[in-house]
Each structure stands twice: as C-alpha cells, then as structure tokens.
Amino acid sequence: MWTGNRRSLRSRVEEKLATFHTHTTLRDTCKRFGITGEDCVGSKRERAESATQGMTDRQIASAAERMALEYGDPEMEEAALAVLEADDPPITQITRIHIARCFHYTPLSGEPP
Numbered sequence: 001m002w003t004g005n006r007r008s009l010r011s012r013v014e015e016k017l018a019t020f021h022t023h024t025t026l027r028d029t030c031k032r033f034g035i036t037g038e039d040c041v042g043s044k045r046e047r048a049e050s051a052t053q054g055m056t057d058r059q060i061a062s063a064a065e066r067m068a069l070e071y072g073d074p075e076m077e078e079a080a081l082a083v084l085e086a087d088d089p090p091i092t093q094i095t096r097i098h099i100a101r102c103f104h105y106t107p108l109s110g111e112p113p
Contacts, residue, residue: 017048
C-alpha cells in the first residue's frame with residue numbers, strides 16, 4: 001500500500017505535463033501517454049488540467065505509470081501502481097511460502113533449511 005505523499009495523482013500528472021513540456025509539445029506528449037482530454041487555450045497548467053478532465057482514476061494511473069518510468073519518478077510510479085493494483089487479491093500465505101522456497105530454502109519460508 002502506497003504511503004507516500006497523498007497529493008492527488010491527477011495533480012502530479014498535470015504538474016509533470018506543465019513543467020516538462022512547452023506549449024508546442026504538450027499536445028503530442030498527452031497523446032503519447034494516453035491522456036485523451038480536450039485541448040484548450042490558456043496556460044500550460046490550464047491545458048494540462050483540461051487534458052486530464054473526464055479521465056477515470058485508472059486511466060490517470062496508467063498514464064502516470066508511463067510518465068513515471070520516462071521521467072524517473074519512483075514516487076509517482078508507486079502511487080500509480082497503488083491505484084492500478086487496488087483491486088488485485090492479496091498474495092496468500094501458501095503462495096508466499098512457495099516463493100520463499102525458490103530462494104534456496106532460506107528461512108524466509110518459516111521452515112528449517
């Protein structure tokens with residue numbers, strides 16, 4: 001579970017778009033990351049906010065994950081993955097034991113070596 005800065009993922013995406021891109025490159029960058037909202041006339045911040053309007057949290061998280069990998073932002077990546085993996089079932093104890101056994105029978109599995 002992500003426990004980092006609770007600033008909204010949407011605002012992080014908007015900030016990256018407005019900070020790292022010019023007016024000229026903003027539209028193509030949005031397309032590259034799958035940000036599908038409308039383009040408007042205004043500041044880069046206004047254009048970035050407009051571009052993310054109407055997108056679901058999962059769509060924003062998907063775009064944020066790609067942006068985080070490109071810009072080297074592990075906090076953004078972790079926040080995006082927390083949203084994308086929120087509905088995934090937890091790993092069961094038996095699965096954890098089987099995974100630990102793969103590490104050459106180390107005491108991680110709770111069994112003696």
